[in-house]
Amino acid sequence: MSEMYIVIVAVVLLLVLIVSTNLLLRFKPKKLNQEYYKEHWQALQKLCKDKSTWPLAVIDADKLLDEALKRSRYKGKSMGERLVSAQHAISDNDGVWYGHKLRNRLVHENSVKLKERDVKDALVGIRAALKDLGAL
Numbered sequence: 001m002s003e004m005y006i007v008i009v010a011v012v013l014l015l016v017l018i019v020s021t022n023l024l025l026r027f028k029p030k031k032l033n034q035e036y037y038k039e040h041w042q043a044l045q046k047l048c049k050d051k052s053t054w055p056l057a058v059i060d061a062d063k064l065l066d067e068a069l070k071r072s073r074y075k076g077k078s079m080g081e082r083l084v085s086a087q088h089a090i091s092d093n094d095g096v097w098y099g100h101k102l103r104n105r106l107v108h109e110n111s112v113k114l115k116e117r118d119v120k121d122a123l124v125g126i127r128a129a130l131k132d133l134g135a136l
Helices: 002-027 034-049 051-071 079-085 093-108 116-132
Strands: none
Touching: 034 051, 034 116, 051 079, 051 093, 051 116, 079 093, 093 116
């Protein structure tokens, strides 16, 4: 009887170990190709030189972050949901949300007047998130 009990406990522990290992592996973020992200980041930084391309710089930075979130396997139907999923991995959540909300305003509102400070704050927040994810 006690041998059977030991076998059952051992099987249960083994199953728990297998399930927990699978869960950990499933949620482990994927390592990102830093060279790819550095090249894209440098390209969008060039957009900051001309005031007329500031909106495009913010939009492209947001797209790059969304791509990093997807490739890191953060779940969510929208970027906002993926940002919530990744909030534990991002050190400056306020900064990254500022950048994402500015991108949304640029895409959905017609007359957004950008100030240099707005663009810098948005890009700093997004860049920090990309660093936190291991993309930069």
